[in-house]
Amino acid sequence: MRTMKMLIVTVALSVFTLISLSAQPLEEQQNVVETQVVVQETLEDSAEGILYMREEEKLARDVYLTLYDYWGFRTFIQIAQSEQKHMDSVGALIVGQGLEDPIADAQVGEFKNPTLAALYTTLVQQGLQSPADAYRVGAIIEDLDIYDLENFLSLTDDAAEKAVYSNLLRGSENHMRSFLKQLIRYGQSYEAQYITSERLALIVQR
DSSP: OOOOOOOEEEEEEESSOOTTGGGSOHHHHTTOOEEEEEEEOOOSSHHHHHHHHHHHHHHHHHHHHHHHHHHOOHHHHHHHHHHHHHHHHHHHHHHHTTOOOTTTTOOTTOOSSHHHHHHHHHHHHHHTSOHHHHHHHHHHHHHHHHHHHHHHHHHOOOHHHHHHHHHHHHHHHHHHHHHHHHHHHTTOOOOOSSSOHHHHHHHHHO
């Protein structure tokens, strides 16, 4: 029997950001809302990883759709469309393994996993603060996606899962570069929260 262990979400919100603070002018610092989220998942088999990634890709799509509706930035709708393809890829794994889809008939912002439900609310709230915050939220989501995908890749020997996760990983790296490019336009930078700073530097260099 599959057992999902502890789920921990710690969210800290303040009017001053600690993310890349030293790289931002003072007048920009005061318009940024800090979000620190710690997500710990211990999954005991690959099926749990598939179900979790199905919802995590939905999290990305839903946040980007919501931010697009608010800001109208094309980057968000374009990447949301890519995230839908990611969701479909993981959905194919669910069908192939005869698993129950955790997001069947779920609307935007609806999640079975309470951790991801809370994260959706937190990230949307931050993303509505300013355009720079919206792009920073995108970087946070891709940061988390890359971290989880690399973990799940290391835990499975299934060829189909490896193929899907590897494709999603390449997509998330591309999305990260897109969001970082937009942040630069606002004179801001991004500090990795889940992957290492060295891993982030490699992504940027490609």
